[in-house]
Amino acid sequence: MTDSVMPTYGRLDVAFVAGKGAWLTDTQGKQYLDALSGIAVCNLGHSHPAVTQAICEQAGTLMHTSNIYHIPLQTQLAEKLTELSGMEQVFFCNSGAEANEAAIKIARKYGHEKGIDKPVIIVMDGSFHGRTMATLTATGNPKVHAGFEPLVPGFVRVPYNDLDALRMAIGHWPEAVAVMLEPVQGEGGIKIPDANYLAGVRSLCDQRKLLMMLDEVQTGIGRTGKWFGFQHSEGILPDVMMLAKGLGNGMPIGACLVSGPAVGILQAGNHGSTFGGNPLACKVALTVLETVEKTNLLDNVNTLNTQIVDGLEQGLLGQDGVKTIRSSGFMFGIELTIPCVGLVQQALEKGMLINVTADKVIRLLPPLVINADEANQIVTTVSELVLEFLASQAVESVA
Ligand SMILES: Cc1ncc(COP(=O)(O)O)c(C=O)c1O
Missing domain, CATH: 3.40.640.10 (Type I PLP-dependent aspartate aminotransferase-like (Major domain))
Structure with a gap:
């Protein structure tokens, strides 16, 4: 599809045609919750009216x-x-x-x-x-x-x-x-x-x-x-x-x-x-x-940081294969004990954009404009994904 573009990126097989707030729509009309913001770029979400x-x-x-x-x-x-x-x-x-x-x-x-x-x-x-x-x-x-x-x-x-x-x-x-x-x-x-x-x-x-x-x-x-x-x-x-x-x-x-x-x-x-x-x-x-x-977005980040961290910790901390959960504002890292790059594709299939960096760290950088429901959705989907992924791998206990 992209032979005329230099192959400098390992691209996922999806292309987006529109976005609104924290949501993106692909060429097939499927919707995705964007928990990456174009890698910390679209802090106000997509198509912000201002x-x-x-x-x-x-x-x-x-x-x-x-x-x-x-x-x-x-x-x-x-x-x-x-x-x-x-x-x-x-x-x-x-x-x-x-x-x-x-x-x-x-x-x-x-x-x-x-x-x-x-x-x-x-x-x-x-x-x-x-x-x-x-x-x-x-x-x-x-x-x-x-x-x-x-x-x-x-x-x-x-x-x-x-x-x-x-x-x-x-x-x-x-x-x-x-x-x-x-x-x-x-x-x-x-x-x-x-x-x-x-x-x-x-x-x-x-x-x-x-x-x-x-x-x-x-x-x-x-x-x-x-x-x-x-x-x-x-x-x-x-x-x-x-x-x-x-x-x-x-x-x-x-x-x-x-x-x-x-x-x-x-x-x-x-x-x-x-x-x-x-x-x-x-x-x-x-x-x-x-x-x-x-729009007091710094307050939103600080409030929802707690909600997201609490949710992720409840769902994931202590599970075999989950090493730590780190965060600063809307930068979240869930470190696993095993490489997990494949999770990015699995998240896409579930309608969510996430990233994996340093091989083992799931990185979430949601737009600063998300609301509490969207924050919950990120927690639920990511927790499910990680648990399913770990269940499908032989992981060692970190305890
Ligand atoms: C901390 C940091 N510095 C520099 C860069 C490079 O920025 P750009 O891709 O806009 O050149 C990045 C990109 O990810 C970054 O995260």
């Missing part, structure tokens, strides 16, 4: 000029993002990988300005930062590297959620200029660090004047129940924060935000993007932020 209206109005007014002119909507969006986050300035681009590329360039230039010719960025095992050459190098997954060597120099890796390892790496690398990490590892398997971890990273960065660079591409825009994942750690602010995914609800837009020592590093001519921050994308992102605010 987003549709913003797109139509802005497309009928002005879609694109160029960054060689002022773009007032870009300024408005930057002001809103800095107000929500406490960061100071924003560079706009079109994707998560691009937001991370901007961060990597900031870190390197920051190093050069300090007289470090070969700056080193410390990154994490199990991380995911994108598919460009620099961001795949930063990614802590050998499968993502394979076939693309030589990788980009200037990255060293430490275990995630391990402050001692980070302290040692910082001590070992005088050329270190930045630490880049996710507040919760999404692709890595919904890995949630200890409550004091981000504050610990912040203080290690402060001691050595390294930039703390948080990849909030998946965790940002309400996904964890706060606007940004770092806001769960009181009193800390990153120097660089990267956003994409939920910022546009499907309109491609990414952002790299800076504060403190990272402000003013990139100057005219250092970085740019043709499409980045065009009026259409900025109007949509502004509408997304306003809608999350107006």
Whole structure:
């Protein structure tokens, strides 16, 4: 069916033609409850009327000029993002990988300005930062590297959620200029660090004047129940924060935000993007932020997180084959003791979109707009699926 498209994705045998809220309709008219949101993108669900209206109005007014002119909507969006986050300035681009590329360039230039010719960025095992050459190098997954060597120099890796390892790496690398990490590892398997971890990273960065660079591409825009994942750690602010995914609800837009020592590093001519921050994308992102605010979606995430976790724990915890259930807001990970990629197809057959990452972790990223009934439906269907799946496999007791 897709021979003219490069086979870069292992696609499921389904195509959707319409969506409304948390529901998608396929070419046969079958309906699916979307518990994945296009991988943390459609936080407001599908065809949200405010987003549709913003797109139509802005497309009928002005879609694109160029960054060689002022773009007032870009300024408005930057002001809103800095107000929500406490960061100071924003560079706009079109994707998560691009937001991370901007961060990597900031870190390197920051190093050069300090007289470090070969700056080193410390990154994490199990991380995911994108598919460009620099961001795949930063990614802590050998499968993502394979076939693309030589990788980009200037990255060293430490275990995630391990402050001692980070302290040692910082001590070992005088050329270190930045630490880049996710507040919760999404692709890595919904890995949630200890409550004091981000504050610990912040203080290690402060001691050595390294930039703390948080990849909030998946965790940002309400996904964890706060606007940004770092806001769960009181009193800390990153120097660089990267956003994409939920910022546009499907309109491609990414952002790299800076504060403190990272402000003013990139100057005219250092970085740019043709499409980045065009009026259409900025109007949509502004509408997304306003809608999350107006409709109290953060409260919805926090309330339904408890409902979903309670339901999943009741149905699954203690079953042979179920290792743990982890969550932060609307990021849920059910870790099994055995690989379970086949569950994605089985869920599809039951009319639900889920994902499996890191081989053994069922990942749920529902739209932030779901209601209590839809939350229940996710719990019931996923619990049934997992129990059926485990019953069909020979699993060892974890007790
Ligand atoms: C944490 C994180 N960073 C970066 C990316 C890459 O984003 P994009 O696919 O928009 O380039 C992803 C995508 O899954 C992500 O989860």
